[in-house]
Amino acid sequence: MGGRQLTVKRLSADFLIIGGGTAGCGAALSFCGVSGGSVLIIEKANIERSGCLAAGVNALNAYILPGQTPEDYADYVRRDAEYIIREDLVLTMAEGLNRAARRLEELGLTILKDADGNYAARGKRNIKINGENIKPLLAGAVRKAPRIAVLERAAAIGYIVRDGRVLGVYAIGTDEPVLYAVRAKAVLCATGGAAGLYRPNNPGFSRHKMWYPPFNTGAGYAMGIRAGAEMTTFEMRFIALRCKDTIAPTGTLAQGVGAKQVNALGEAYEEKYGVTTSQRVHGTARENAEGRGPCYLRTVGITPDQDEELYRAYLNMSPSQTLKWIESGLAPSAQNVEIEGTEPYIVGGHTASGYWVDTDRETTIGRLFAAGDVAGGCPQKYVTGALAEGEIAARSALKYMHDAWPSLSAAETDALRHGLEEILNRAPAADTEDSLEAEMQAVMDEYAGGIGAGYAFSEASLAAAARKIRDIESRSEKLAAKDMRELVYIFELRDRLTVCASVIAQLAARRETRWHSFAENTDYPEKSGQWLKFVNSRLENGEIRIILRDLVKRGDRYEH
Amino acid sequence: MSIEILTEKCTGCGACARVCPGSLIKTGERGVFIERPERCWGCASCLKECPAEAILLYLGADIGGLGGRMSVRREGTRLRWRVEKPDGTARTITTDAKQSNRY
Ligand SMILES: Cc1cc2nc3c(=O)[nH]c(=O)nc-3n(C[C@H](O)[C@H](O)[C@H](O)COP(=O)(O)OP(=O)(O)OC[C@H]3O[C@@H](n4cnc5c(N)ncnc54)[C@H](O)[C@@H]3O)c2cc1C
Numbered sequence: 001m002g003g004r005q006l007t008v009k010r011l012s013a014d015f016l017i018i019g020g021g022t023a024g025c026g027a028a029l030s031f032c033g034v035s036g037g038s039v040l041i042i043e044k045a046n047i048e049r050s051g052c053l054a055a056g057v058n059a060l061n062a063y064i065l066p067g068q069t070p071e072d073y074a075d076y077v078r079r080d081a082e083y084i085i086r087e088d089l090v091l092t093m094a095e096g097l098n099r100a101a102r103r104l105e106e107l108g109l110t111i112l113k114d115a116d117g118n119y120a121a122r123g124k125r126n127i128k129i130n131g132e133n134i135k136p137l138l139a140g141a142v143r144k145a146p147r148i149a150v151l152e153r154a155a156a157i158g159y160i161v162r163d164g165r166v167l168g169v170y171a172i173g174t175d176e177p178v179l180y181a182v183r184a185k186a187v188l189c190a191t192g193g194a195a196g197l198y199r200p201n202n203p204g205f206s207r208h209k210m211w212y213p214p215f216n217t218g219a220g221y222a223m224g225i226r227a228g229a230e231m232t233t234f235e236m237r238f239i240a241l242r243c244k245d246t247i248a249p250t251g252t253l254a255q256g257v258g259a260k261q262v263n264a265l266g267e268a269y270e271e272k273y274g275v276t277t278s279q280r281v282h283g284t285a286r287e288n289a290e291g292r293g294p295c296y297l298r299t300v301g302i303t304p305d306q307d308e309e310l311y312r313a314y315l316n317m318s319p320s321q322t323l324k325w326i327e328s329g330l331a332p333s334a335q336n337v338e339i340e341g342t343e344p345y346i347v348g349g350h351t352a353s354g355y356w357v358d359t360d361r362e363t364t365i366g367r368l369f370a371a372g373d374v375a376g377g378c379p380q381k382y383v384t385g386a387l388a389e390g391e392i393a394a395r396s397a398l399k400y401m402h403d404a405w406p407s408l409s410a411a412e413t414d415a416l417r418h419g420l421e422e423i424l425n426r427a428p429a430a431d432t433e434d435s436l437e438a439e440m441q442a443v444m445d446e447y448a449g450g451i452g453a454g455y456a457f458s459e460a461s462l463a464a465a466a467r468k469i470r471d472i473e474s475r476s477e478k479l480a481a482k483d484m485r486e487l488v489y490i491f492e493l494r495d496r497l498t499v500c501a502s503v504i505a506q507l508a509a510r511r512e513t514r515w516h517s518f519a520e521n522t523d524y525p526e527k528s529g530q531w532l533k534f535v536n537s538r539l540e541n542g543e544i545r546i547i548l549r550d551l552v553k554r555g556d557r558y559e560h
Numbered sequence: 561m562s563i564e565i566l567t568e569k570c571t572g573c574g575a576c577a578r579v580c581p582g583s584l585i586k587t588g589e590r591g592v593f594i595e596r597p598e599r600c601w602g603c604a605s606c607l608k609e610c611p612a613e614a615i616l617l618y619l620g621a622d623i624g625g626l627g628g629r630m631s632v633r634r635e636g637t638r639l640r641w642r643v644e645k646p647d648g649t650a651r652t653i654t655t656d657a658k659q660s661n662r663y
Contacts, residue, residue: 044583045580045581045582045583046578046579046580046581046583048578048579048605049579049580049581049603049605050581051581054581054601054603054605055601055602055603055604055605058661058663059661110657110658110659110660111660112660112661112662120660122663128660128661128662128663129660129661130655130656130657130658130659130660130661131661132639132655132657133657153583174583175583202620202622202623204620204622205562205597205598205620205621205622206562206598206619206620206622206623207598208582208598208599208600208601208602209601209602209620209623210601213581213601214582214599214601215581215582215601245619245623245624246602246619246623252661252663255663256661256662256663257663308653309661309662309663310663311653312653312655312661313661313662313663315639315641315653315655316655316661319602319604319607319617319630319641320602320604320617320619322630322641322643322653323617323618323619323628323630323643324619324624326628326643326645326651327619327625327626327627327628327643327645327646328624328626329645485583
């Protein structure tokens with residue numbers, strides 16, 4: 001056996017949380033409020049700034065304003081998703097939104113109030129905040145809580161599953177040569193969604209200047225897929241409409257200063273295509289394809305005072321946009337802000353992609369829960385919805401806390417350690433994780449509806465994509481790592497490839513075009529009533545099996 | 561999109577390396593450095609953490625970056641953002657965690 005070796009460390013926790021982001025930190029705090037049990041968060045980076053909230057956020061996007069009800073919120077989500085939602089999940093999430101906002105305020109988040117002391121509204125469902133320090137506030141509360149331990153710089157790589165229930169998780173140090181074998185009575189997956197599957201807007205030096213965090217690699221989806229969990233609606237990809245180059249959010253411009261989407265001729269084109277999230281992206285893509293691009297948000301004519309407000313608002317969530325305005329000397333009042341669609345992401349906090357869970361957020365693997373961007377069936381969760389789902393999962397996990405500790409197989413852990421040491425000691429392969437990642441992104445772009453393909457695909461192109469992804473997968477098995485960081489990168493690549501294969505299979509299974517751009521199927525360009533169904537998938541004996549499931553009616557609970 | 565760490569200002573405290581959400585910043589024998597600048601997301605977490613204002617954020621040339629540099633100094637609940645423009649002039653903008661966005 002060659003030189004590099006791993007040490008095995010064994011840990012236990014009553015409630016194990018994978019991913020210390022919004023949902024993970026929120027669930028840990030919720031669990032402490034209702035149980036005396038121990039919590040362990042495993043986080044790949046450092047919970048202070050990890051995940052979606054790193055740079056800050058611009059508003060709380062999901063809040064039930066006075067005069068509105070959780071049912072109204074569910075109605076909106078259903079319309080925007082063209083009916084493919086789990087009513088039980090959206091409603092139970094919506095019922096927790098305002099509590100989540102209040103909790104954030106208690107932790108110190110600045111939320112604007114109106115003259116009556118209500119949170120100040122932005123549009124119909126948003127409230128105004130200063131979201132710059134939202135993650136440090138959550139992380140600070142976690143660090144102060146007595147029964148929450150945090151293991152940082154450790155990346156989860158696989159579940160430990162026996163007889164259809166989860167016993168724990170394997171993780172590896174991102175710096176230290178350690179293999180962690182962690183057992184738990186219940187596990188929550190909160191690893192966020194998947195970025196980096198498709199070739200990004202700027203594939204060169206700035207390739208990580210994307211909207212979704214490039215460090216959320218779809219690990220939670222991939223671990224679930226490999227363990228045989230049922231996944232839903234990966235074909236409803238999320239494509240964001242963002243400021244060109246910086247990929248900064250546009251909501252503050254559209255909602256804050258009322259900037260309209262216009263094409264190069266100055267025509268407002270939004271109404272022409274419809275106003276659902278996918279239609280807005282589609283409209284911009286069409287205007288460009290038909291020669292009326294580039295498209296902009298019309299900011300010319302706003303006041304200098306508004307310029308200054310925008311500079312500050314963007315510093316609180318996406319500082320590169322302020323840098324761009326200032327270094328170019330072109331304030332938004334002087335030049336319209338060019339917009340573009342991003343590459344597709346898989347994000348269950350925006351669309352319905354992710355684990356197929358029951359109403360309690362338990363997955364099809366016993367004692368394994370999912371919350372936030374990794375959990376499916378429940379679009380438009382955002383920050384407050386991720387916290388609400390974390391709370392539901394934490395409460396649901398209580399029912400397992402009186403059970404006996406599971407025992408892990410030392411032989412299995414040892415076999416895994418040997419396998420990892422082999423990767424660390426083998427001779428370098430012809431490919432690198434970087435070269436294979438670029439190949440994967442090119443395949444997804446060209447054959448599975450990326451930016452380069454105008455977001456469109458066909459059965460034939462998806463079949464080619466599936467074949468090519470399989471080939472890259474087999475080559476990824478041969479990659480060598482010279483240190484722990486490279487080992488983590490190899491797992492991230494493999495996780496993305498696993499997710500890609502399921503995305504391709506689910507895109508092919510939905511034989512209609514329900515959401516323009518998100519799932520633009522050129523063989524079936526129309527929407528069809530036959531497809532008021534969920535497209536789910538599960539890995540069985542190495543093959544992806546498609547499962548069609550009925551929608552869940554409002555008021556019904558769902559059990560596996 | 562990436563960062564530059566000014567070695568002459570850096571005190572080597574490692575606060576930036578601790579918070580980077582991509583764990584991209586390393587402390588080595590020659591001080592603190594970003595291992596793979598092209599993997600940076602541009603979130604500016606490290607800038608805000610740096611007590612010496614030794615980290616600068618810039619836009620890559622491939623996304624139209626013109627050579628401007630941004631740094632941050634923390635003063636209580638306030639962040640003082642300094643943008644040095646390509647022509648050498650600078651502008652400072654202050655944000656305050658206690659103040660909500662108006663939009
Ligand atoms: C740029 C951006 C702006 C947004 N703006 C807003 C906004 O203004 N308002 C709003 O309401 N919502 C906004 N959202 C949405 C909202 O932030 C997310 O939906 C929500 O934070 C998701 O929470 P999460 O816990 O699922 O994921 P995250 O908070 O991203 O947490 C996932 C965590 O898992 C960790 N992790 C990943 N893989 C592993 C692994 N293998 N092992 C261990 N740990 C791992 C990650 O490091 C991360 O800490 C925005 C999202 C983005 C990306």
